Amino acid sequence: MIGIIWIANIVIGVMDLVLFVLITSIVFKDYNITKARLMRNLLRFSIFMVVYALSSIIVSIYLSMRFGYEVAIPLFIVNIISITGFILLYNVINS
Secondary structure (H helix, E strand, O other): OOOHHHHHHHHHHHHHHHHHHHHHHHHHHHHHHHOOHHHHHHHHHHHHHHHHHHHHHHHHHHHHOOOOHHHHHHHHHHHHHHHHHHHHHHHHHHO
16 A cells, blocks of 8 residues: 555645646747757756656665655755756746
8 A cells, every 4th residue: 555655745746747847848948939959958857857757657666665754855855856856947947
């Protein structure tokens, strides 16, 4: 059975994914307008982070089936720091 902390980890992973899909769409739109090299590199980074978010969700689901709170709580703390950084990045790119 998946505990509440694991569910929170998976929800944060989904939030990461949604944020990076938004960031990727913003960067893609800007790249199509400017064709700047920086935008191309940001687009690559954003696509990489979408893959990261997807793999994070998959790993969290896998770990939730094998481990308890001793793994869930540290991962939850790391995910909170991660989502905070992603939100800050979204605010910078969107401004």
